[in-house]
Amino acid sequence: MDFVDQIICGDCEQVLAEFPDNSIDLIFTSPPYADQRVGTYGGIRPAEYVEWFLPKAAQFLRVLKPTGTFVLNIKERVVNGERHTYVIELILHMRQQGWLWTEEFIWHKKNSYPGKWPNRFRDAWERLLQFNKSRQFTMYQEAVMLPVGDWAETRLTHLSETDKRRDESRAESGFGKKISNWVGRDKVYPDNVLHMATECSNRNHSAAFPIDLPSWFIKLFTAPGDVVLDPFLGSGTTALAAKQLGRRYVGIDIKQEYCDLARTRIVQIPPRLFEL
Numbered sequence: 001m002d003f004v005d006q007i008i009c010g011d012c013e014q015v016l017a018e019f020p021d022n023s024i025d026l027i028f029t030s031p032p033y034a035d036q037r038v039g040t041y042g043g044i045r046p047a048e049y050v051e052w053f054l055p056k057a058a059q060f061l062r063v064l065k066p067t068g069t070f071v072l073n074i075k076e077r078v079v080n081g082e083r084h085t086y087v088i089e090l091i092l093h094m095r096q097q098g099w100l101w102t103e104e105f106i107w108h109k110k111n112s113y114p115g116k117w118p119n120r121f122r123d124a125w126e127r128l129l130q131f132n133k134s135r136q137f138t139m140y141q142e143a144v145m146l147p148v149g150d151w152a153e154t155r156l157t158h159l160s161e162t163d164k165r166r167d168e169s170r171a172e173s174g175f176g177k178k179i180s181n182w183v184g185r186d187k188v189y190p191d192n193v194l195h196m197a198t199e200c201s202n203r204n205h206s207a208a209f210p211i212d213l214p215s216w217f218i219k220l221f222t223a224p225g226d227v228v229l230d231p232f233l234g235s236g237t238t239a240l241a242a243k244q245l246g247r248r249y250v251g252i253d254i255k256q257e258y259c260d261l262a263r264t265r266i267v268q269i270p271p272r273l274f275e276l
Helices: 012-016 046-063 086-097 212-221 237-244 256-267
Strands: 006-009 024-029 064-074 100-109 125-132 193-196 227-230 248-253
Touching: 006 256, 012 046, 012 248, 024 212, 046 064, 046 086, 064 100, 064 212, 086 100, 086 125, 193 212, 212 227, 212 237, 227 237, 237 248, 237 256, 248 256
Parallel strands: 006 248, 024 064, 024 227, 100 193, 227 248
Antiparallel strands: 064 125, 100 125
């Protein structure tokens, strides 16, 4: 595969048309949001966003392996005093295109600074939408486990009778988990809210995200040697994360200056040949 470990400058829809079917293990990307980054990428009006994105999503669907995953970092925009529905509309149209909307993660920007408008407060979160081609996709949940935390010294040392069985909740909302299963364990599975600070060090791109964000999903959905694609690469953070974790990468961006920046950044990082 001569396209791997490459930064390619061009429109991802056109570039990917030359890629073979079923050749990518993970697509992780953050495209320009509606009416955002006008000075960088020209901006796409909310009412036109779905029409603009769907042909690109069709190429993503074709090149992604049946066991692969597509993670889309995106957020709504307020238009005329209310949140525009273009993200919801995009999800619905992608399902019609053949995607499965498998999961939704929330990135909580834990260093978001305060702010308000006359009828709302500042967003401190963004969506990360997970799409798949089939229900049988590759996932390495143990790779993102977390230290068990302080509750191991409180809840787990004072188990109630309910904690010792899979008990139906009093609110009739379903069965709870058997808490005693975690006694003696030092790691637990995370939930779908990721608490990460925004990017503060990379000032060369207007929409850089922290390297921990793609790294987390690369660990969750790929193994060393797998191919990670970012079709809206920007300054190269996804490719950088993939290389550090011993994965192969493909980065595409329409702006030559950002392709050059990404290449400069990535050659400075030695690859990790395996995940510790």
